[in-house]
Structures are given as structure tokens and as C-alpha cells.
Amino acid sequence: MTMLSAIITLLLVMDPLGNVPSFLAVLRDIPRERRRVIILRESLIAFGILLLFLAVGPGLMSVLRLEEPSLSIAGGIILFLIAIKMIFPTGTSMFSDLPAGEPLVVPLATPLIAGPSAMATVLLMVTREPERFVEWTIAITVSCAITAAVLLLCNPLHRLLGERGLLAVQRLMGMLLTTIAVQMFLTGVRDFLAAS
Numbered sequence: 001m002t003m004l005s006a007i008i009t010l011l012l013v014m015d016p017l018g019n020v021p022s023f024l025a026v027l028r029d030i031p032r033e034r035r036r037v038i039i040l041r042e043s044l045i046a047f048g049i050l051l052l053f054l055a056v057g058p059g060l061m062s063v064l065r066l067e068e069p070s071l072s073i074a075g076g077i078i079l080f081l082i083a084i085k086m087i088f089p090t091g092t093s094m095f096s097d098l099p100a101g102e103p104l105v106v107p108l109a110t111p112l113i114a115g116p117s118a119m120a121t122v123l124l125m126v127t128r129e130p131e132r133f134v135e136w137t138i139a140i141t142v143s144c145a146i147t148a149a150v151l152l153l154c155n156p157l158h159r160l161l162g163e164r165g166l167l168a169v170q171r172l173m174g175m176l177l178t179t180i181a182v183q184m185f186l187t188g189v190r191d192f193l194a195a196s
Contacts, residue, residue, distance in 0.1 A: 018086060023039065039151050046109040047144040051140060058127055068128060075117070076185030
């Protein structure tokens with residue numbers, strides 16, 4: 001995996017354009033001038049979570065006695081399920097039972113930005129090629145910066161693309177993500193069979 005493909009994969013799993021409606025729904029009762037601060041804070045928290053997974057990934061894998069093929073297969077399945085949800089979204093909202101007031105960590109930083117699929121992707125990158133730690137750090141930094149920039153523009157993007165436009169982009173990203181998920185799964189199966 002090149003650094004560019006790592007950035008693209010992380011952007012697909014973090015899905016900033018697909019998250020615009022969710023961010024608008026969560027922040028609807030927050031004053032407009034405060035929203036930017038919250039988006040920046042939550043983006044930084046998500047960035048920290050992904051860096052933490054990058055740093056402790058190999059050690060965590062060792063403690064749990066997990067091998068790379070199992071992580072690749074599990075990551076592929078998680079990505080595939082996320083992609084299916086992006087292509088065929090359900091009408092149910094995850095924000096109906098949130099407490100009133102300003103969100104902190106949940107649901108914006110995680111699971112919307114740094115969700116299970118992003119964490120699994122970071123773990124997979126660092127366990128496959130731990131010697132490229134600096135490159136993976138750059139990839140996470142760039143993808144988080146792009147995600148934060150897109151989310152800071154959520155109001156103009158929503159006005160420009162509308163609900164249908166955002167949904168179309170989300171479905172397109174879901175289609176791309178299914179391909180990555182299947183490849184990740186097949187790579188895990190191939191590595192498992194080769195090791196057997």
C-alpha cells in the first residue's frame with residue numbers, strides 16, 4: 001500500500017462528505033460560531049485516537065495473539081458492512097437518544113470520524129509494514145486534515161449539494177469502499193492459506 005492509497009482508503013472510511021448530514025443533525029442546536037470550534041476539537045480527538053491505534057497497534061496485536069491475516073479478513077468484513085450501509089442507508093437515526101448540549105468525543109470524533117473501520121485500517125497498515133510508521137503518520141495527518149476541512153464547510157456543502165447530492169456522493173464512496181473491502185478480505189485469505 002502506497003502512502004497515497006493509504007490516504008484515499010482512510011478518507012473513504014472516514015467519509016467526510018457522507019458525514020456532513022450527521023454533523024449538521026448533531027450540531028443543529030449549537031450556535032453557528034461555536035460549531036467550528038466543536039468540529040476542530042472533535043477532529044483533533046479523532047486524529048489522536050487514530051495515532052494511538054498506530055502507536056499501540058503492533059503491541060496490541062501481540063498481546064491479543066492476533067495474526068495479520070485475521071486482522072485483514074476482519075477489517076475487510078467491517079469495511080464491507082460499512083460500505084453496504086453507505087450504499088443502502090437506513091432511515092433510522094443514531095442521534096435520537098443523544099444527551100442535550102455540546103457533543104464530546106461521541107458521536108462525532110468516534111464513531112463518525114475515527115470509527116471501527118478507520119481503526120482497523122490503521123492497525124492493518126502498521127502491522128503489515130511497521131517500518132513505515134512515519135509514512136502512516138503522515139497519511140493519517142493528511143486524511144484527518146482533509147476530513148476536518150470538509151466538515152468545517154458542512155453548511156455550504158449542504159446548501160450546494162443538497163441531501164440528494166450528498167447521498168449520491170456517499171453511495172459512490174461506498175461503491176469504492178466495497179472494492180477495497182473485498183481486496184482486503186481476499187488478501188487476508190491468501191495470506192492465511194499461504195501460512196497454512
